[in-house]
Each structure stands twice: as structure tokens, then as C-alpha cells.
Amino acid sequence: MSELERQLDELVELLRSGPKIAVLTGAGISAESGIPTFRGKDGLWRQFRAEELATPQAFFRDPRLVWEWYDWRRGIIGAKEPHAGHRVLARWERYFPHFVLITQNVDGFHRRAGSQNILELHGNIWEVRCTKEGTIAENYESPLPEIPPLCPACGAIVRPNVVWFGEALPSETLEEAYAASATCDVMFVVGTSAYVQPAASLPLLAAERGAKIIEVNPEPTPLSSSADFAFLAKAGEVLPLIDERLLAGRGQA
Numbered sequence: 001m002s003e004l005e006r007q008l009d010e011l012v013e014l015l016r017s018g019p020k021i022a023v024l025t026g027a028g029i030s031a032e033s034g035i036p037t038f039r040g041k042d043g044l045w046r047q048f049r050a051e052e053l054a055t056p057q058a059f060f061r062d063p064r065l066v067w068e069w070y071d072w073r074r075g076i077i078g079a080k081e082p083h084a085g086h087r088v089l090a091r092w093e094r095y096f097p098h099f100v101l102i103t104q105n106v107d108g109f110h111r112r113a114g115s116q117n118i119l120e121l122h123g124n125i126w127e128v129r130c131t132k133e134g135t136i137a138e139n140y141e142s143p144l145p146e147i148p149p150l151c152p153a154c155g156a157i158v159r160p161n162v163v164w165f166g167e168a169l170p171s172e173t174l175e176e177a178y179a180a181s182a183t184c185d186v187m188f189v190v191g192t193s194a195y196v197q198p199a200a201s202l203p204l205l206a207a208e209r210g211a212k213i214i215e216v217n218p219e220p221t222p223l224s225s226s227a228d229f230a231f232l233a234k235a236g237e238v239l240p241l242i243d244e245r246l247l248a249g250r251g252q253a
């Protein structure tokens with residue numbers, strides 16, 4: 001039996017014991033769908049300056065430039081599909097009685113894959129927020145017919161409903177993420193470099209409260225050495241492998 005098989009068997013036994021599960025995902029889970037990550041080799045922050053595109057100051061200075069960048073990203077995301085890894089997480093939401101999905105991603109792939117209760121820490125690129133009234137609306141137009149887009153109700157400029165550098169995360173969502181992390185028995189950490197706070201502190205909180213940490217990432221991160229299971233592999237490969245084993249013998253695979 002290979003080391004991977006031994007690890008998978010051990011993990012599946014743990015998952016069959018009915019634990020409370022939390023999952024934290026980052027840009028890496030969407031990499032296999034063809035969405036660029038932020039810090040990898042071809043990462044967005046290697047090509048663009050975050051302070052020129054992902055801050056409230058940048059938007060105030062040049063909303064058109066910022067929207068052009070988001071319109072470009074929406075175009076890439078809209079042309080791609082969630083993969084098997086996203087779909088496994090959507091299925092686990094129905095399979096496990098205690099399951100919370102926390103994501104740093106704004107791409108909306110978890111929703112498209114069928115997940116319903118998602119704590120989107122950094123917002124969603126398919127939502128816009130009125131800069132005057134604060135109202136939030138879904139907007140799937142791609143490419144946008146007008147840049148910057150305007151609020152249909154009051155005519156003010158709308159902004160992407162995402163969290164920019166220097167901004168607070170949505171407080172209720174963050175509270176729920178902290179609560180889930182503090183009370184889970186098992187936390188999966190999938191496709192995140194585990195650098196960006198406060199998301200990076202969630203697995204630390206979970207571990208401190210005794211949860212087992214399962215990392216899925218082809219590259220080691222600051223979390224890897226303390227993780228209980230560190231799968232140095234792609235999300236789209238490992239999650240289906242775990243799922244297959246989990247369901248094997250139950251006639252649901």
C-alpha cells in the first residue's frame with residue numbers, strides 16, 4: 001500500500017466517524033478550472049499591482065481602470081467551469097450533517113458547482129454594490145455594456161462587491177467563519193497560500209481547538225508542517241479520491 005493510500009484510508013476513517021467539518025478554500029481550488037491564482041508563477045499579483053486595482057483609493061481615483069480589470073477577470077471566469085473538486089465539496093454539504101464551506105474566492109465557482117451555504121469572505125465578483133446606497137445586486141453581464149456600470153435605481157457608480165486591500169471583511173460572514181473554525185473537528189484547507197489574514201488565522205484557530213487539519217496543495221505552505229494530513233497534490237485530483245473512498249461500499253459512489 002502506498003503512503004498516499006494509507007493516508008487516504010486513515011482520513012476516510014476519520015470522516016466516517018461523523019465529525020463537524022469546515023473547509024477553507026483559496027484561489028488554488030480554481031486553478032484547475034483555468035483561473036489564475038494570485039501568488040503563483042503566473043499569479044495576478046505578479047502581473048498587476050494590487051494597490052492600483054484592488055484598493056478603495058484606486059477605485060476612487062480611476063473607477064474605469066479598476067472596472068476594466070474586473071470586467072477582464074469576469075470574462076475569464078465566465079468562460080470556465082467548476083471542476084470535480086468543487087463538485088465534491090458541493091456534495092459533501094449534503095452528505096455531512098455538519099459542514100461549512102468558507103472561501104476566499106470571488107469567482108462564484110462553489111455556487112455554480114451546487115454549494116449553497118458558502119461563507120464568501122472576500123465577496124463575489126458577480127455582485128455589484130451601489131457606492132451611494134450600498135445596495136447589492138447580482139450582475140452576470142460579461143462583457144459589461146457600460147464601464148463603469150451604474151446603479152439602475154439611483155444612477156451612481158456601482159463597484160464590485162469584493163473586499164479590497166485595506167477594507168474590512170463582511171463582519172457577519174467573518175464571525176460565522178470564526179465560529180465554524182473554532183467548533184469543527186476537521187478542517188480542510190484547500191488551495192490557499194495561507195498568507196492573507198484574517199483567513200489564514202482560521203486553520204490556526206481550528207488547530208488550537210483540537211481540530212485535525214487536512215491540507216490539499218501541490219506546494220508546501222506555512223501550514224503544511226503542522227497539518228495532520230498534507231496532500232501535496234491538486235484539489236481536482238485529491239478531493240475526488242477522498243470522495244470515492246468515502247462512498248465506496250455504500251452504493252453511492
Ligand code: OAD
Binds near residue numbers: 027032190192221236
Ligand atoms: P494564492 O494565489 O496566494 O495561493 C494559491 C495557492 O493555491 C498556492 O498555495 C498554490 O500552491 C495553490 N494551488 C495551485 N494550484 C492548486 C491546485 N490545483 N490545487 C490546490 N492548490 C493549488 O491565493 P489565496 O491563498 O487564495 O484577496 O489568496 C488569498 C487572497 O489573496 C485572495 O483571496 C485575494 C488575494 O490577494 C483579495 O483580493 C482580498
